[in-house]
Amino acid sequence: MKQVHILNGDCLKYQLKDIVKAEVIVMRECLIDGNVQGATLSEFYANRAAFTAQYQGCTFAGYYDIAAVEIDKIAHIAIGSQIICWFEDDLFCQINFWFVINLLMKNGHQNNIYLVRPSAGNEYSFANMTESELQLAYQNKQKLLSQPLVSLAKLWPLYQQNDVDTMLAVARELTDIYPFLLPAIKAHLRRTPDKNGLGYPERQLLAIAAELDSTEFSVIFQCFSAREGIYSFGDLQVKQMFERLINNSAC
Secondary structure (H helix, E strand, C coil): CCEEEEECCHHHHHHCCCCCCCEEEECCCCCCCCCCCCCCHHHHHHHHHHHHCCCCCCCHHHHHHHHHHHHHHHHCCCCCCEEEEECCCCHHHHHHHHHHHHHHHHCCCCCCEEEECCCCCCCCCHHHCCHHHHHHHHHCCEECCHHHHHHHHHHHHHHHCCCHHHHHHHHHHCCCCCCCHHHHHHHHHCCCCCCCCCCHHHHHHHHHHHHHCCCCHHHHHHHHHHHCCCCCCCHHHHHHHHHHHHHHHHC
């Protein structure tokens, strides 16, 4: 049986170089941010390429060379393969995971799909784990059973529609099997803008800046990441968020 590992990032790929000898695919996306619409992969790619091109160092064409090429590999995994998904419990990783599961199900994969999660205390970061801890996590991989897998796959289109109420219902239905879903979806719910147009992450950034009496991004980002690991925003996402807050306050 062919084995394929789908990883949450290139950092993990490096960590697993002496552990995993099978085919490796890296999910190079940040679906927690930006336009996630698209009824087909072609439409989805075009929307994502246009969105990510706004970031410094990123281009429309570059999206296809870096991210889309890996997603295409997922879409073409042979039926009957054993698929090992490596994703953390944070919202960033979970949204990417929901996309992957939905894509796998659309392409006929219903069996032999497994999930590897980080060890206790490292729920939001494989990066903090040693090689032996990663090996143990791999040995303890969880098989994703057929019927719960159907419900799990629904989370991606629900996220696209921002139907948080139904997402919460699915998470509660699966809480005994996948307890990590509900905290992540509740974190997503907290992103809903308040009367001032600010979600919880934005309010936290402002609070941290006030607490530290600083507008130095690197310091604020470090503190935000330590406190709000459930989101696992990358520095690009947080920097854009912070600059938007600073610019608005200056108006």
